[in-house]
Amino acid sequence: MAVAETKPTPIPFVDLKAQYHSLEQEITEASAHVLQSCGYILGKEVGLFEQEFAEYCEVAHAIGVDSGTSALELAVRACGIGPGDEVITATNTFIATVLSISHSGATPVLVDHDPQTYNIDIGAIERAITPRTRAIIPVHLYGQPADMDPILELAQKHNLIVLEDAAQAHGARYKGKRTGTFGHAAAFSFYPAKNLGACGDGGMVVTNDPQIADSVQMLRNYGQRKKYYHELQGFNRRLDTLQAAILSVKLRHLDDWNAARRRHATLYNTLLADVEPVVTPTVADYAEHVWHLYVVRVPDRTSFMQYLGEHQIATGIHYPVPVHRQQAYENLGYAPGSLPISEEYADHIVSLPMFPELTSESVHYVVDTIKAFFQA
Numbered sequence: 001m002a003v004a005e006t007k008p009t010p011i012p013f014v015d016l017k018a019q020y021h022s023l024e025q026e027i028t029e030a031s032a033h034v035l036q037s038c039g040y041i042l043g044k045e046v047g048l049f050e051q052e053f054a055e056y057c058e059v060a061h062a063i064g065v066d067s068g069t070s071a072l073e074l075a076v077r078a079c080g081i082g083p084g085d086e087v088i089t090a091t092n093t094f095i096a097t098v099l100s101i102s103h104s105g106a107t108p109v110l111v112d113h114d115p116q117t118y119n120i121d122i123g124a125i126e127r128a129i130t131p132r133t134r135a136i137i138p139v140h141l142y143g144q145p146a147d148m149d150p151i152l153e154l155a156q157k158h159n160l161i162v163l164e165d166a167a168q169a170h171g172a173r174y175k176g177k178r179t180g181t182f183g184h185a186a187a188f189s190f191y192p193a194k195n196l197g198a199c200g201d202g203g204m205v206v207t208n209d210p211q212i213a214d215s216v217q218m219l220r221n222y223g224q225r226k227k228y229y230h231e232l233q234g235f236n237r238r239l240d241t242l243q244a245a246i247l248s249v250k251l252r253h254l255d256d257w258n259a260a261r262r263r264h265a266t267l268y269n270t271l272l273a274d275v276e277p278v279v280t281p282t283v284a285d286y287a288e289h290v291w292h293l294y295v296v297r298v299p300d301r302t303s304f305m306q307y308l309g310e311h312q313i314a315t316g317i318h319y320p321v322p323v324h325r326q327q328a329y330e331n332l333g334y335a336p337g338s339l340p341i342s343e344e345y346a347d348h349i350v351s352l353p354m355f356p357e358l359t360s361e362s363v364h365y366v367v368d369t370i371k372a373f374f375q376a
C-alpha cells in the first residue's frame with residue numbers, strides 16, 4: 001500500500017509553537033503585567049495560580065515550586081522520609097521520581113509494572129515491603145492513573161505514606177476522582193511539553209494535609225515562615241511569578257486540550273486495531289486517561305522509527321533504559337533481567353506524535369505510514 005499522496009507537512013512529536021500562537025496575546029499581556037509589577041518572587045500571581053490549581057485538582061492546598069523534580073523531593077522531605085527509609089516506586093519512570101527518593105537520603109526500591117497498563121504492579125509492591133518501607137510513589141504513567149485502591153489498601157495495612165507522581169497526569173481521574181487527591185501529597189510538573197506546561201520550568205505539590213503544605217511552603221523558601229527566621233534547612237525552589245501568570249492563562253484550556261488528546265488517542269486505537277504487529281495502549285476501566293503520551297510496542301523499533309522519520313513523522317522513546325539499569329543507580333545493584341517486563345518493554349516501546357493541536361488528518365497519515373512500513 002502506498003502512503004497517502006497528499007503528504008502533510010512534517011509532524012512533530014509535540015508542537016509548542018501551535019499552543020503559544022493560539023494564546024499569544026493573553027500570554028503577552030499576563031507576562032507584561034508581571035514585568036511591570038516587578039513582583040518577580042512569590043508575587044500575587046503565584047498565590048492566585050496555586051488557588052486555581054488546587055480548585056482544579058479538588059484538593060485543599062497547592063504549593064508552587066520550580067520544577068516537578070522539586071515538587072517530588074520536597075513532598076518526600078515534608079513527609080519526614082530520609083536516611084534508613086525505603087521507598088517503593090516503579091522502574092519504568094522518568095528518573096526524577098527516583099532522584100527525589102535518593103536525594104532525600106532514602107533508598108529507592110524499584111519494582112516492575114503491570115504488562116497491560118504499564119503502571120506499577122501491585123503484587124510487586126507487596127513483595128517489596130520490608131520493615132524499613134516508609135512510602136510508595138505510584139506514577140500515573142503516560143497520563144493513565146495507577147490503580148490507587150489496592151495501593152492505598154496496602155499502605156493502610158503497613159502504615160505507609162503514599163505520594164503520587166502526577167507529572168504526566170494533570171486532570172486525569174481514577175474512579176471519578178482527580179489524580180493528586182489520593183495520596184498524602186502529589187507532585188505535578190509544568191515542564192513545557194507536559195499536558196499543562198509553562199514557558200520554562202515549574203511544578204506544584206498538592207495535598208489535603210495542612211502540615212505537609214506548611215512544610216513544603218517553608219522548604220521551597222529557605223525554610224522560613226517569616227523572613228530571615230529559619231525553622232528548617234530549606235531550599236530555593238519557588239515557582240516564578242512570571243510562570244504562574246502564564247500557567248493561569250493556560251489552565252483555562254487544560255480540559256479542552258485533554259479532550260483533544262483523548263480524541264486523537266481514540267482515533268489511533270481505532271485505526272491501529274487491525275495493524276497486527278502494533279500493540280496499542282490498554283485503558284483500565286477505572287481510568288480517565290489524559291494521554292500525555294501515546295505509546296505502542298513494535299517488534300523492530302529501530303527500523304520502524306527510521307521509516308517514520310523518513311516520512312517526516314517524529315517519534316520518541318519513554319523511556320529507553322529503566323531506572324534500575326541506569327548507570328546513575330548502579331549502586332542499587334540490580335542485575336540485568338531482575339525486572340524483566342520493564343527491560344523487555346524498554347526495547348519495544350515507541351511514542352507516536354501526541355499533542356492537542358494534532359489533526360485527525362495527521363493521525364491518519366501516521367497510521368497509513370505505519371501500515372506501509374509493515375507491508376514493505
Ligand SMILES: *Cc1c(COP(=O)(O)O)cnc(C)c1O
Binds near residue numbers: 093165168
Ligand atoms: C516530567 C516528569 C517529572 C519531572 O518534572 P520536571 O518538571 O521536568 O522536573 C517527574 N516525574 C515524571 C513521571 C515526569 O514525567
